[in-house]
């Protein structure tokens with residue numbers, strides 16, 4: 001099996017009670033079968049508390065009963081009681097793995113660190129270098145992809161990352177080239193023209209400084225994008241005031257390397273998931289919209305790292321919000337490709 005992860009992956013350590021946004025507050029914590037089976041046999045009052053702390057959510061998943069939005073086993077010092085009493089190995093799988101998320105593509109396993117975690121966001125924005133995704137292990141004889149499209153999408157993702165990391169060009173030019181490329185890949189996917197994808201990757205190998213003439217129709221993505229985020233599901237009560245402050249704040253630009261690293265993170269996490277539903281373009285649009293939103297949020301007076309983990313907690317980590325944005329990219333002209341091009345040309 002081939003394993004791939006971002007280059008900062010091994011430097012992650014949870015800071016537990018020092019965390020400014022604890023992942024045991026707000027979100028539902030799912031409890032897997034093995035952990036629940038272990039809980040069933042824990043004797044004494046703590047065992048009784050464990051069993052009483054479980055419920056089943058609306059989708060039939062077993063989870064902890066939250067109290068004031070908190071996991072019932074998060075103590076007054078924001079430390080996990082299950083970890084302290086039973087040991088880390090008896091916390092639920094969700095607790096042990098978060099913020100690590102794994103995707104399997106045949107015999108390739110990719111693991112990322114969700115930037116909804118403040119430590120992961122710090123690591124992502126803690127270097128100006130190009131973000132890399134080193135691989136370990138190798139594909140053995142007989143190991144293979146699960147879908148014939150997967151190796152093609154991986155090649156397209158390599159090219160997409162190379163476009164985003166072409167530092168001889170300004171980041172907004174790179175974003176535009178990246179969207180143009182993604183749009184062409186999407187057309188090829190729609191028409192099942194897989195044989196043309198390799199040529200397409202090569203055609204975008206040497207980017208000219210000048211963009212092609214594009215049909216630019218205003219008024220661009222902002223503030224429409226922030227207003228769209230206001231209408232989505234909300235996790236934390238201070239999110240809406242932050243969005244409104246970002247709308248009113250004077251423009252603040254973040255360095256190109258920061259926008260580049262954020263976009264590369266989203267492309268690594270999402271691009272190849274198009275193999276499941278054929279929708280690559282909206283994932284590319286999200287990879288551009290997210291850093292631009294972080295730029296606007298940080299204009300409201302918070303550090304870019306905080307803006308990033310706040311955005312990811314509210315949007316990237318919520319499948320319903322992601323699906324709503326995917327639909328908006330397709331159906332709402334205010335978030336359409338032309339609005340992206342206009343914004344990137346006029347920022």
Ligand code: SF4
Nearest residue numbers: 014015016019023117
């Ligand atoms: S959000 Fe990150 S640092 Fe904070 S408690 Fe969760 S895993 Fe630890």
